[in-house]
Amino acid sequence: MVVDYECRDGVARIHLNRPERLNAVVPALTEGLLKALDQAVEARAIVLAGRGRAFCSGHDLKEPTPDETSLETRRRLEQIQDVTRRIRAFPGIVIAAVHGYALGAGCEFALACDLIVADEQAQFGFPEVEVGLSVTGGISALLPKIVGPAKAKELLVLGERISAGQAAATGLINRVVPAGEHEKVALELAARIAARPPVATSLAKQALDRGLDSTLEEALATEVDHAILTSVSGEYRHG
Template identity: 65%
Template sequence: MQHPAEGTAPAGGTEPGVVEYERDGEVAVVRLNRPHRLNAVDGTLTPALVAALRRAHAEEVGAVVLAGRGRAFCAGHDLKEEPAVETPLQTRARLEEIQEVTRLVRRFPGPVVAAVHGYALGAGAEFALCCDVVVAAEDARFGFPEVGVGLSVTGGISTLLPALVGWARAKELLLLGEHVTGTEAAAMGLVARAVPTGTHEEVALDLAHRMAARPRLSTSLAKRVLDAAVDSQVERSLATEVEHALLTSLSGEDEAPREEFTGA
């Protein structure tokens, strides 16, 4: 299903940015736009994504599609960037900004649909899995490599992941850090559906428009009631994850080789 776009703009300003915001009728399409780095997270991407999600809420769109430009959805933190020298308070603020993505998605009144292709690793997997519906290309690759590189998960994934796939599978995914394809992810309940490569965004947009066309209040209430049991735990998980991430950042273990984290 094709819908006329209403223009593309950066999330928080007038110049091209690392996150694009586009209105397609009642749907906001938000695209991560660092394709040369597989949309890996740096100090500019997260605040731009937060701004885009806040804009969608302010504009009262019916649904949001979250996607990525180039060859990947989001390959996690950009660990090939020289790490910034931070105080513990600055590290906490940065982590909480990343977690604000989860909060905004979960609190958005309408459905948020992730359209995933290529890599969705670490923070990228967390961005996708906090969404209400995930459409993945069959050859997409999901993974949580944090433990293997001396880091800790964020984004509420310590609650969201077992809610999706169960405790046993969640522990395996986090402790081993192995990748699963979009097809495998759909089979284990990690994502809603796997679709032929190249159709992920089209399918996600169609689903978002179909959901946005339904009565707003009943759609919002359905999302809220389904999320209630999980979201009551998410805030506690977010706080614990920040403490654990601070511990790993101070431990020195994150000096391990990290090339596999970004997939770049």
């Protein structure tokens, strides 16, 4: 299995499991990740991590170039984009627990998540332009909103790797933790989230995601709709 899945106490754990290739992306890994995300229907939070020495080193450039038509290439790339779609559509919170490398598609997987916890030795980057490729995971929309247009262009065009500390300073990730503590801290956060009211948590995620592309009036309307939903959900804790 190139992707491992388990779920306990409302927290799903998904591990990319190609450690011999630093969890580099091949179609089987993409398919396994999508299947694992689909399995997490009962989970309230997900922790996405990688086995071995890295989170995910990006596309496996040592794999032979696929002999495929343009339509087949489109379908393969859209399947990779489905990872972003699944994570963003998941009603709970998805936390990336990053160590080693999060490069290219690996960085895209991480940034699709709601929160990112990174080992202090982790490195992030987008080497696609340098090797003559293009980003595919919705990064052209997500990255400028996270770090601003100028920094996003710098990260994509120059392709320089940045440290966990630099990533935190630019707002790319949430927390930097001591080496080897990334999964432990991510699981602790996931357990806290799983214990919170699920409707309110899901609506908070939806409101913020929608708010990125909303006018102020649209955001205000969404907030009223969500306030009504939470008022009848039975989750409100008086006192």
